């Protein structure tokens with residue numbers, strides 16, 4: 001069974017939605033998204049806000065410099081300049097489309113401060129529900145566009161390629177079964193890969209599918225070792241790993257250990273507002289030194305009513321596990337949060353595979369380098385979502401309607417089904433990654449992880465799964481392997497990649513590690 005569209009967008013997070021809205025209404029667009037709720041995405045969960053130069057006293061140069069500093073010399077300066085310069089226009093566009101940002105009493109934007117920013121430049125909505133406000137507004141706009149269709153429960157198994165490039169994707173759809181969607185242009189907007197770790201802030205859909213399918217199709221990926229760990233993830237037995245936004249520290253919250261000692265000033269002069277990698281490492285070190293499973297955030301010295309109003313989502317989430325953030329210490333520890341690496345794209349969001357684009361967290365644009373500056377990713381998703389949508393639209397308009405025959409050559413190769421307990425296998429993989437390839441890394445543990453992953457390859461990648469859980473497991477294994485291989489290769493500490501056996505940054509390593517599938521494999 002097959003169907004045809006001009007543009008296929010895989011993923012309904014901010015990047016996918018923004019891309020769809022950039023397409024000429026004369027073209028037929030299909031968005032496929034794997035969950036039954038199209039809002040189940042990291043975009044919907046984004047709390048802190050979107051960074052941009054919005055205050056009269058702020059300057060583009062300042063935001064650019066902060067981004068470059070966080071990125072550990074691996075950012076592409078031209079990309080940084082472009083994204084940051086486009087920020088105010090993208091935010092004005094959101095306001096025009098109906099996003100209600102939080103305002104101060106004088107009617108100007110209420111701008112928060114987050115780690116690594118030297119100015120208040122993070123615009124937010126409904127306190128800590130920024131992502132939800134963005135997604136809701138874009139979705140409302142998209143529902144009015146008659147040329148855009150959305151398939152929920154549309155799990156994309158693989159991209160389809162011919163000699164001419166990407167011609168669409170193979171999708172397992174709740175309504176259509178297994179179906180080939182042929183498209184003149186395909187935009188990958190499948191988000192990151194936080195689910196490869198046991199401790200993560202990411203939603204369940206974030207299993208690295210787009211990165212793995214792009215790899216299988218022959219796309220170039222890079223920077224896969226750079227997974228950012230968010231320092232402050234709620235850590236209460238049995239509860240969801242809820243993110244406690246950096247903005248909470250931006251408002252003045254302190255990090256203390258189990259003895260009540262405020263330790264961050266010992267590690268960095270910026271204390272709680274140092275970049276995320278610095279804070280994550282300091283917390284991990286403090287946990288070891290105090291023999292504890294977590295440290296604590298304390299807001300007790302701050303205005304209680306103001307904190308409740310500024311962080312209603314966090315207040316409510318903590319309340320469900322009996323913690324009142326205005327009175328109690330909040331147990332936190334780091335968790336996998338944001339994947340800097342991904343599919344390499346140019347300024348239009350084009351990958352090296354003709355007709356295939358990527359936007360948002362699945363991509364590597366060059367903005368983040370070795371470490372993302374807080375709240376730069378929503379901005380990147382908007383800038384590159386729009387760029388990819390516009391370019392795909394412009395190019396698809398010039399293409400003939402008849403589409404070439406589809407070869408399924410890069411689709412997952414299968415062999416007889418293997419009886420595996422998929423939940424157990426996924427949990428084992430996540431635990432392995434957490435133990436051996438998380439905040440602190442070294443040769444011995446990374447090597448052990450790689451050996452285990454290689455052994456799993458022998459029976460998991462060739463298995464014939466018939467459910468998303470199995471396909472996700474295969475994708476997680478591919479992404480985890482790239483991450484560990486790159487982490488093992490990079491014998492230095494840079495950005496969020498911390499090698500305890502190579503604790504210094506090494507100028508010889510000021511380069512990217514790339515992956516591309518060998519033609520024969």
Ligand SMILES: Cc1cc2nc3c(=O)[nH]c(=O)nc-3n(C[C@H](O)[C@H](O)[C@H](O)COP(=O)(O)OP(=O)(O)OC[C@H]3O[C@@H](n4cnc5c(N)ncnc54)[C@H](O)[C@@H]3O)c2cc1C
Nearest residue numbers: 011012013014015034043048049156191360361375377378
């Ligand atoms: C808790 C949390 C808070 C955050 N806060 C902020 C913040 O304040 N500011 C900021 O800048 N960034 C923040 N981030 C990061 C930011 O939210 C993400 O980087 C960004 O939203 C990614 O958008 P995206 O569109 O690329 O991917 P996502 O929003 O993750 O969307 C991915 C989409 O792809 C779909 N998909 C995946 N695989 C498949 C498949 N095989 N088939 C079909 N569909 C598929 C998913 O269902 C989903 O719809 C936060 C992240 C988290 C987890």
